Amino acid sequence: MSRNAGIELQELRTVSPRKQAYHCQQAHGGITGLISGFSDMKELFQKIADYYDFPVEEILFCTRNTHRVDMKSLIDSELYFDDFIFVHQKRGEERSGTDSVLGLTLTDNGNGYTFIKGIQKRSLIDQSKEIQIGDHIEKINDKSLVGLGHAEVVNYIKSIPTGNKLVMHLVEPLKTLDDVINCAMKRINGLLYDFIEIYDAELCEMRCSPTIISLLKLIRLYIHDNNHFLNPFTANKLYEITLGKKNPNELAAAVDSCELEYFGFTDDFLIELWGIVSDAKEGRLVAAGAGQDNAN
Incomplete structure (x- = not known):
């Protein structure tokens, strides 16, 4: 169509x-x-x-x-x-920043939430890790911006006298698979073995979904058993390929016909990968994770 x-x-x-x-x-x-x-x-x-x-x-x-x-x-x-x-x-966690808002491009979702659409390169905010694209600007200096369009938010920011303190209260989106892996990989120069040592604490801090946690645990087991290195692009590629397939056979054929064939993933690994994504789609993964957490 x-x-x-x-x-x-x-x-x-x-x-x-x-x-x-x-x-x-x-x-x-x-x-x-x-x-x-x-x-x-x-x-x-x-x-x-x-x-x-x-x-x-x-x-x-x-x-x-x-x-x-x-x-x-x-x-x-x-x-x-x-x-x-x-x-x-929403991720459910607020962060605050006091940087100048110069260099931000804003938009809104049509339902009363304004968020950051772009950050100008080499600006003050571009150098800050506290403010990211996709963050919702909930308050500025304790003034709620919920319900306002992005043009109204821009006008409010411009109305603040130059030199006055400006504090933005931000709410970020829930993390996706590639967000989590990229965040950790940037700190450790690309070695997933080093990432493995810290990722449990990172996942707890980021409040990641059961889907992401299960996929990363599967990748960790595979690396330990097969002595492979994976970069974030490889992990995300596996996730996206699995989402688009109807059964494990289609998944195996897709992996064998692309650059991921180099890693020599075993049939057992691909079956486990398929099971995790399938459970997530049907809502079974959340229930299973909750049961395991209670058991422990």
């Missing part, structure tokens, strides 16, 4: 809800759902929140066809019939 066969969400406020169903998944992992019956961004967010049974206020933004925090894939006013929706939620 043509990519031009899409809908402008902001222009559908006065027409009947959309009957087209879209596949949807939480960006940090979980079951795949079908979302329909919405005519604008607020209704889309509410439908997603109702399906996954969490407050709509937890949604920061949605991306099309990728689970990454990719502002080029941001869903703001248009959906195509074949788009796959990934919903990004």
Whole structure:
């Protein structure tokens, strides 16, 4: 179907809800759902929140066809019939920064949340690890910005007198698989063996989803048993290939026909990988993880 066969969400406020169903998944992992019956961004967010049974206020933004925090894939006013929706939620932790906001590009999700879309290179904020693309600006100097569009937030920032202290309270999205691996790998110059020694504490600190934790534990076991090194791109490639396959045979064929063949992954490893991702899609992984945690 043509990519031009899409809908402008902001222009559908006065027409009947959309009957087209879209596949949807939480960006940090979980079951795949079908979302329909919405005519604008607020209704889309509410439908997603109702399906996954969490407050709509937890949604920061949605991306099309990728689970990454990719502002080029941001869903703001248009959906195509074949788009796959990934919903990004609050991590539930606030961080504060006092850097100048010069060099930030802001946008909003159409439902009252403004977040950082871009950071100018070589700016003060570009050098800070405390402020990242995708972070929701919840407050500035104790003034709540929830409910405001990004233009209103920009105007408020400009109204603050030069030289006055500016404190931003930020809420970041839940981490995805590649976020976690990249974060640790940057600190240890690319050696996953070193990453293995610290990743348990890192995962606890980042409050990662059961899907990510299970995948990384599987990778750790494989490295110990087979004396291989994996970089974050390899791990993320495995994850993405698995998501798009219907059965373990398709997964094995896909791995054997791409650059991952070099690593010589065993059939047992691929079967375990398939099982973890399948359990996550069906919601079984969360329940199983909870049971194990209680048992321990």
